[in-house]
Amino acid sequence: MRNIDAAYTRVNQILLAILFSFILGWSFQHVYTLNSWNDLVLPGILVVSSLALLYVVKKIFLYQVPLTSLVLYLLIASFFIGPGIINVTAGPISIFPYRIFLMVMGILFLSEFAKPKHKLTTDSIYVKPALYFFVYWVGYGLLSLSWVKSLSYGARDFIFLTSGILTILFVVYFFYKERDYVVFFSIWIGAVLLFIFLGFWNHLTHQHLPISRLATAPDYIRGRPSAVFTNENDFASFMVIGIFFGFALFNHAKKLWLKGLGLFITLSGLYLILVSTSRASIIAILLGFSVWFIFLANLKQKVRMVFLGLGAVFLGTVLFFERVMSAVGSVVAEVSSVIGDPGVEEGSVDIRKNLLRNGMAFLRDTYGLGIGAGNAEYYIKNESIYPTFGQTNLHNWWAEIMVNYGVFIFTCYLLLYIGMVIKLFRINRTYASWKVKMISESLILGLVVFSIASVSPSSIMTLSYTWLLFAFGLGFLNYMHLNIKLREGAFEDYASYH
Numbered sequence: 001m002r003n004i005d006a007a008y009t010r011v012n013q014i015l016l017a018i019l020f021s022f023i024l025g026w027s028f029q030h031v032y033t034l035n036s037w038n039d040l041v042l043p044g045i046l047v048v049s050s051l052a053l054l055y056v057v058k059k060i061f062l063y064q065v066p067l068t069s070l071v072l073y074l075l076i077a078s079f080f081i082g083p084g085i086i087n088v089t090a091g092p093i094s095i096f097p098y099r100i101f102l103m104v105m106g107i108l109f110l111s112e113f114a115k116p117k118h119k120l121t122t123d124s125i126y127v128k129p130a131l132y133f134f135v136y137w138v139g140y141g142l143l144s145l146s147w148v149k150s151l152s153y154g155a156r157d158f159i160f161l162t163s164g165i166l167t168i169l170f171v172v173y174f175f176y177k178e179r180d181y182v183v184f185f186s187i188w189i190g191a192v193l194l195f196i197f198l199g200f201w202n203h204l205t206h207q208h209l210p211i212s213r214l215a216t217a218p219d220y221i222r223g224r225p226s227a228v229f230t231n232e233n234d235f236a237s238f239m240v241i242g243i244f245f246g247f248a249l250f251n252h253a254k255k256l257w258l259k260g261l262g263l264f265i266t267l268s269g270l271y272l273i274l275v276s277t278s279r280a281s282i283i284a285i286l287l288g289f290s291v292w293f294i295f296l297a298n299l300k301q302k303v304r305m306v307f308l309g310l311g312a313v314f315l316g317t318v319l320f321f322e323r324v325m326s327a328v329g330s331v332v333a334e335v336s337s338v339i340g341d342p343g344v345e346e347g348s349v350d351i352r353k354n355l356l357r358n359g360m361a362f363l364r365d366t367y368g369l370g371i372g373a374g375n376a377e378y379y380i381k382n383e384s385i386y387p388t389f390g391q392t393n394l395h396n397w398w399a400e401i402m403v404n405y406g407v408f409i410f411t412c413y414l415l416l417y418i419g420m421v422i423k424l425f426r427i428n429r430t431y432a433s434w435k436v437k438m439i440s441e442s443l444i445l446g447l448v449v450f451s452i453a454s455v456s457p458s459s460i461m462t463l464s465y466t467w468l469l470f471a472f473g474l475g476f477l478n479y480m481h482l483n484i485k486l487r488e489g490a491f492e493d494y495a496s497y498h
Contacts, residue, residue, distance in 0.1 A: 079465075080191040081096075141373045145373060150378040181476050184472055189245060193261075250265075251441065362379050417447065
């Protein structure tokens, strides 16, 4: 009987494959016009992504995931994509999946309070100080709208701030199992893979999604990847973090194919960042691998990496001397250009210095309280003291927080950032589980490289991965502490409720 069922299943699979091939071929012939082999790249990416999505959906239904977790998974996935692929415009309002799932998640969050025994209790929240800070930040941002000079800039920034902090709140409250954070990690890896494929499509075909500035840029720079982002710097700043998620997968996964996937992400991401010409991202990569080698790698890994590194350098130099020298020269040139040429007043480094000098002047005029949500761009555009040659964004996330929201918000944010890294490092050192080590290592390195990569984009507030990284880190810290308490016998009612 089992043999008959197995044969029946195989026949069904073959028929479905034939049907799928027929539909795909008809679509290419009648719907999607092919002018060259390059035109097959994007449809191929979408087909592979769709099949991967179907596999994930099958797993979710197989494990009977709760509705709140399912919607939150979809919210996280849509947060990565943003309006880059699916975006419906209705007048002045843009509607895309993230906004829809955020609204649904908000309704589910509020509906929990209507239950006689809801799980939205602070007794099970270990990261309460962080959540209090974020709530205070939202309140301060709302208050700052009363003194901003541009309400439209302020309102836009406040909406992004509130959306990001709500996502952090949802993750902390509703993700309470190891499975949730393994899925979160898997979604992140899936997003990195999708962006790698799109990045190579950009690089090889010089084609871009309409949201990208490179879609209409001169051809000589259109080989830079942008994926679903508006420019190459935003793409590179995300990919820096993605590289170390892949590197953590390579280090700790037990299955060989997962290790191979992690290695592919690491090497492909490195190449795409190099061709993106993002200097801050290149420096962030060097910082990330240095931190891993000094603080996270064990002796065996250090010895192995030294020998592998020396071997790779030797073989690469012997077999591909010119290419290796060209690549090294490109990296050295990009890194050294950060120092800047003092004789070139309009150089990018000098412009960024003037942007920061303007920001500090604005902050000083407000006695450290900040000029208000999202108004840095307006102030630089209209009230600059130092020349910025048309640049209006601060190009520095840390300065953006301080100038817009003041010294107090910046200090609390910085302390939160440092505290997360330290606590994740302790978890990585304490627990032997490969999943815990993989997730904690990816978060540590992701946060470390974020400190440098965040100065590359014009503004981080609108980039979703920032909020997802902090949501992942805080949620995981809360889960680990809750897991300890459950083992000690605390929160028994909470455990039984779930």
